[in-house]
Amino acid sequence: MKVTMRVDGADVAAEIDRPGESLLATLRDRLGRTGSKNACEQGECGSCTVLLDGAPVCSCLVATAQCEGRDVKTVVGAVPRPVRDAFVQCGAVQCGFCTPGLLVSVADLLGRNGDPSDLDIREALAGNLCRCTGYEKIIDAVHTAAAGLAGEPR
Amino acid sequence: MTAAAPARFDFHRPAAVAEAVRLLAEHPEAVPVAGGTDLMVAVNYRLTRPEAMLDLTGLDELRDWTDEGDTVRIGSGVPYARITAELAAVLPGLAAAARTVGSPQIRSRGTIGGNLATASPAGDAHPPLLATGASVEIASTEGVRHVPIGEFYLGPKRSALRPGELITAVTVPKAAGPQQFLKVGTRNAMVIAVCSFALALDPETRRLGTGIGSAGPVPLTAPDAEAVELPWSDPGRFDDALADEFGRRVAAAARPIDDVRGTADYRRHALAVCAARALRRVWTAAHERNPR
Incomplete structure (x- = not known):
């Protein structure tokens, strides 16, 4: 079965061979787009987070066949530069495995709320697990990214 | 060593409910999927391998x-x-x-x-x-x-x-008065409830509605607790003893088991606490809103 969708701005087609194939599997194994990470495959960890028609979702829980004609943005296409830079600057990346998912969730949050409080950030990132940083530096990075985006002409 | 799997399968994408139920009748093997947050976990863990799926996300209705x-x-x-x-x-x-x-x-x-x-x-x-x-x-x-x-x-x-x-x-x-939902778990996100409790107060009909989650084979109500006598004519007489009695009746309505998330005893205890807290909150909210 052929599924066509838009991924990070490009029209792509994938041939899948079972109805339950996940969007994450298709992105990584068929399309070679390995930015979204595979960890828990049960929607717990958020490392596979992508924007599906603009909404943050775990790509491991989306059936690829549900994505016909839809818009998918991974860490490659969803994240403004200041968000990435802030993660590096603030030491919010250690092993880095959770980082792509976190960046997508942060991009989604800052798209809705340009100046989030710590509580807003914690609620928005509750579905992204990081076992290295202890989260404090990630929260610093979100504030830094928010300031960076606010200072950037759009 | 594995033979090439036949690439034949069905993924139905109905555009209307009438079409969806017709497809479901014709293809009983098709598993309906919407958000996939339960089904896809089972698929990813090879607990199920649907040969056909019926996508509900295209049904605007x-x-x-x-x-x-x-x-x-x-x-x-x-x-x-x-x-x-x-x-x-x-x-x-x-x-x-x-x-x-x-x-x-x-x-x-x-x-x-x-x-x-x-x-x-x-x-x-x-x-x-x-x-x-x-x-x-x-x-x-x-x-x-x-x-x-x-x-x-x-x-x-x-x-x-x-x-x-x-x-x-x-x-x-629609809510006729204050409502509460309390859920017990190890953190505020990504938690399957250890137990949960919902309460709805209707000050007009003077009725309470209850719902108990994760503390029985099915979600339950607590009819005895709903029948607790509340001091409608003198709201100030509401006290902790009354809230605690309500909590005891809610706990008594639960039929919990011991499992990985908690023990039956803990669930009954937590439900009593949550229910008493919920009743205090809705009572206070109702009488702040409609001072008598």
Whole structure:
């Protein structure tokens, strides 16, 4: 079965061979787009987070066949530069495995709320697990990214 | 060594409910999928390998809610994120419960119809639906039927939904007064409830509605607790002893077991605490709103 969708701005087609194939599997194994990470495959960890028609979702829980004609943005296409830079600057990346998912969730949050409080950030990132940083530096990075985006002409 | 798997399978994408129920009747092997937050976990863990699926996300009829006067009809495909964002004023109990589901990623996808169809005793939508006396709308090629929420849950992950049927909506009475939803877990996100409790107070009819989650084979109500006598003519007489009595009656209505998330004893204790707290909160809110 052929599924066509838009991924990070490009029209792509994938041939899948079972109805339950996940969007994450298709992105990584068929399309070679390995930015979204595979960890828990049960929607717990958020490392596979992508924007599906603009909404943050775990790509491991989306059936690829549900994505016909839809818009998918991974860490490659969803994240403004200041968000990435802030993660590096603030030491919010250690092993880095959770980082792509976190960046997508942060991009989604800052798209809705340009100046989030710590509580807003914690609620928005509750579905992204990081076992290295202890989260404090990630929260610093979100504030830094928010300031960076606010200072950037759009 | 593995032979090439036959690449033949069906993925049905109906555009209308009538087409969906017809496809379901013709292809009973097709597994309906909406947000996928339950089904895809089972697929990823090889617990199920559907040879055919029926995608509900293309059914616009299921993806909106409508104001019906005294009630709100919520299409079964409305995700939790929208219930939280759009229905908090009219359905505060359900909106509060929806906000505790999983994470933002899960709430973007997970639907109220999926919560009902899975019928886990721990599903977060169930207690507020029970407390408010909601009704489940179910369609098949035979037509549409409505099942009162109290008759919907039949056992752990078993419901009144029959083969060939689709949940199309749930109709929830608008809040007539303060409502509460409390959930016990190890953190505020990504938690399957250890136990949960919903309470709805209607100051006009002087009625309480209750719903207990994750503390029995099915979501339960607590009729004895709903019958507790409240000091309507002299609200100031409401005290902790009364709240505690309410909590005891709620705990007595639960039928919990020991499992990985908690013991039966802990669940009964936590329910008593949550129920007493919920009653204090709704009583206070009702009498701040309508000073007598």
